[in-house]
Amino acid sequence: MSSSAEQGTKSLLDRIGTKRMLHAYVVGVAFLEGGVLAAALGDGRVAFIGSENANAPRFVSVHDGVCLSLAVDLGGERVLTGGDDGRLVSTDTAGETTAISAIDGRWVEPIAVSMASGLRAAGFGKTVCLFARDGSAVGTFVHPNTVGGLAFDPKGRRLATAHYGGASLWWAKAGGQQPKRLAWSGSHLSLTLSPDGKDIVTAMQENELHGWRVSDGADMRMSGYPAKVRSMSWLPKGRFLATSGAEPVVCWPFHGKGGPMGKAPLDLGWGVDGVVTVVAAHPRHDVVAAGYEDGATILVQIDRPHPVLVKQPGEGAVTALAWSADGQHLALGTESGFIGRVRLSDWRAPT
Amino acid sequence: MNQIPVTVLTGYLGAGKTTLLNRILTEQHGKKYAVVVNEFGEIGIDNDLVVNADEEVFEMNNGCICCTVRGDLIRILGGLMKRQGSFDGILIETTGLADPAPVAQTFFVDEDVRRRTWLDSIVTVVDARHVVQRLEDSHEALEQIAFADVILLNKTDLVSADELAQVERRIRSINATAIIHRTQRCEVDLAAVLGRRAFDLDRILAIEPNFLSEDDHEHDDAVKSVCLRTDRPLDGARLTGWLQRMLAERGQDLLRTKGILSIAGQDKQFVVQAVHMLMEGNFTKPWDPNENRESRLVFIGRNIDGTELRQQFDACIA
Incomplete structure (x- = not known):
């Protein structure tokens, strides 16, 4: 047995990581400026976990119910969360909360923040509202159905939304407009825009992806998943789109002419059992972190077949994964409330 | 992960659905429910969680021509599952004019919903006095009776014994397997309505032969x-x-x-x-x-x- 195989039996988390049990469904994790890890929880709290393991996390009760979504807020030092209490809230690491909006009886699920344009977007059912840095509402976009996913383009000038029957593309700062409608029958649950803003991809109720080229609305179908695709993440420069929903980590090629059409996706992470529930691509390298329904988590490189084990199975399905902006830290969360964190600058890939 | 039982509550407008819902929400039954309603009405909220639904009926592209699901329910149930262990059951109210099929089909079609919940029973509240007329003029009323596992034949004080027997026979001819409870103001032991495991079908065995x-x-x-x-x-x-x-x-x-x-x-x-x-x-x-x-x-x-x-x-x- 080679040394890499021996390393494979012990996870990175066991060797060089830190672990915590927060006892509530981890809805999302994100790294803030200064290395603080934020986790949004199913009991309505946000946990801030410092880089020093000795310090206890700071818990902030943010939502009266469930946190449904988490994003790094403008400035990079706060988190933005949506909840089933109808509130969109910005919270800092000291525990101070600022309610940006509240609509009674609505769930705030899809949210997005554009650092480039200084805008935040949040879906309140069929209505998507845009908020400026000072919290003022600067746009309202009404859809025929509930908006499941939304994303800004790279400059934060356009906003794409996913809903039943397709996607819509809005100008972020224009009133009284009709959106560009990208139609495809079925229910579109979440959405991502390629880093160059040229492609929109939605995950559908029917266990498949649908894509549109923004320039001409050309359709792309990406199917064959055994489960719903809950998570999509672009590799650096948008060369591949990594996705959950299958046993391998399915990565669709978007570089080259015609994008993924007529091409087979890369299947990464063979040898790991179970369905991938979350993916997060490294911000700089062709590396994908993938979490599984049994709680296992791996790192896999595009051009290497063998994954590196980050976390052993257990603690319920992985529900959240995030890299720090510099790609040196990886965090994960599970449905039972486990939080793991690995500093990868402490780790050398087996050669 | 434990699966949570779901009860679907249907009934034509005015049958007494809200009365039943209010009873479930206010009575001391020692259980905590998440209740999915169509609109916040005059319902008492005590210990339970009330969620507003949109009745978004979506067609599936799975080649199944009559397959529609409730997209909003898939979303709501997904959100509820993030609150672990905080309730014993989920109650879904449908509008008086709703076809129960998309709700029921949601529990067959969506894998995540199937993994986390089970459809315990479909409960239909029927107005004993007006149901005969409703069956003449509304296919929804007919479908709600056809889909039911449990029927509350309500407002029995407003009809004669003969009329009641006739109505019950009529219901039986549509739906031979539902359990019928005769009620006034939906007064029934809630244990007869909630947590029945009616979809398990064991109770079909209990139905008398040659009915x-x-x-x-x-x-x-x-x-x-x-x-x-x-x-x-x-x-x-x-x-x-x-x-x-x-x-x-x-x-x-x-x-x-x-x-x-x-x-x-x-x-x-x-x-x-x-x-x-x-x-x-x-x-x-x-x-x-x-x-x-x-x-x-x-x-x-x-x-x-x-x-x-x-x-x-x-x-x-x-």
Whole structure:
């Protein structure tokens, strides 16, 4: 047995990581400026976990119910969360909360923040509202159905939304407009825009992806998943789109002419059992972190077949994964409330 | 992860659905429910969680022509599952004019919903006084009765004993397998309504034999029940082939199909249930060696011919 195989039996988390049990469904994790890890929880709290393991996390009760979504807020030092209490809230690491909006009886699920344009977007059912840095509402976009996913383009000038029957593309700062409608029958649950803003991809109720080229609305179908695709993440420069929903980590090629059409996706992470529930691509390298329904988590490189084990199975399905902006830290969360964190600058890939 | 039981509450406008909902929300039953309602109305909120639904009915592109689901429910149930261990059951209220099929089909179609919840029962509140008229002028009222596992025949104080018996016969001819409770102001032991595991079908066994013969009913409702039974074991391959063909060809007309079947060479009961063309069949518990292995199959639907179905069923006998 080679040394890499021996390393494979012990996870990175066991060797060089830190672990915590927060006892509530981890809805999302994100790294803030200064290395603080934020986790949004199913009991309505946000946990801030410092880089020093000795310090206890700071818990902030943010939502009266469930946190449904988490994003790094403008400035990079706060988190933005949506909840089933109808509130969109910005919270800092000291525990101070600022309610940006509240609509009674609505769930705030899809949210997005554009650092480039200084805008935040949040879906309140069929209505998507845009908020400026000072919290003022600067746009309202009404859809025929509930908006499941939304994303800004790279400059934060356009906003794409996913809903039943397709996607819509809005100008972020224009009133009284009709959106560009990208139609495809079925229910579109979440959405991502390629880093160059040229492609929109939605995950559908029917266990498949649908894509549109923004320039001409050309359709792309990406199917064959055994489960719903809950998570999509672009590799650096948008060369591949990594996705959950299958046993391998399915990565669709978007570089080259015609994008993924007529091409087979890369299947990464063979040898790991179970369905991938979350993916997060490294911000700089062709590396994908993938979490599984049994709680296992791996790192896999595009051009290497063998994954590196980050976390052993257990603690319920992985529900959240995030890299720090510099790609040196990886965090994960599970449905039972486990939080793991690995500093990868402490780790050398087996050669 | 524990699966959470879901009760779907239907009933035509004015039947008393809100009264029942209020009782469930305010009575001390020691249980905590998440309640999905259509709009925040005059309902008391005590210990329970109330969620607003949008009734977004979506068509699925799975090649199943009549397959619609409630997209909002999939989303809501997904959100509720993030609150672990904080309630004992989920109650879904549908609007008075709703077709129950998309709600029921949601529990067959969506994998995440199936993994986390089970459809415990469909409870329909029926206004004893007005239901006869409703059955004449509204197909929704008919479908709500056809889909029910439990029926609260409510407002019984507003009709005579004769009228009540007549109404009950009429309901029976549409839905032969539902459990009927006669109520006033929805006063019924909540244990009779919630946590029934009615979709488990065990209770079909409890329904008395020979409850209805083909020509027992004087009204010709568009929806009726056909009940088939046999003491002889069935051929598994022939039976599932027939059921699949039936549901594929006639799924639009067949609202509910339920059965507990004895398959030749199998020790376990084969339990099937379907909503329109979505079918689930599983071998469940073993037959009791002391019990008569009687197969029972019920179709509730439109344009169904009992004689034809019986012939086809008999052809499946091993």
